[in-house]
Amino acid sequence: MADAERDHRRHAVVEQVIADVKNSAFAHAPSGHFQANAAWLALAALAHNLTRAAGALASTFHAKATTATIRDHLINVPARLARSARRLTLHLPERWPWREDFAQLFSIVHAPPVL
Template sequence: MPSGKFTANAAWLTLAALAHNLTRTLGTLVSAFHARARTGTIRRQLLHVPARLANGACALTWHFPEYWPWQDALENLWTAVGHRLKT
């Protein structure tokens, strides 16, 4: 919660704006649907992922549930940031 100190409020506002901008950028990188989606939708579909990331043989491997509906969106994001996604 914001406090009575100006510097604490300024830091809180800066971090809140940064988190919002990073979430919106993530949505834009993933798909046209997520570029227009609300922040809660992006958080629910892309950030709260029930997956395990394993590091083996110098490669990162995602282990998703068998029928994860937003796996294609996450593959688009992973490709956009310059990695190859192995599932």
């Protein structure tokens, strides 16, 4: 019984990942040529993995969220980019609910390398 439960849970996770990829990048697969579909699938898998990694780095909520939620909260950022004295400044909204999660992701990704 325990083996059947474990197998069922693993299968459900795989189905969830497939549904998540189909609802994002693979929804627009070219489907005309096999090589084009293979390349598109490879890029869709890469985008899915990078999006999930960004969600895992941002917060525990985004670590469990779908890629559409991560895209809406952390990638499609409602920000304004300003240039002053040859420096770029990203202005985030004041009461944006995912400000801390985005700041955490940004600080982890842009942290200096550990030697």
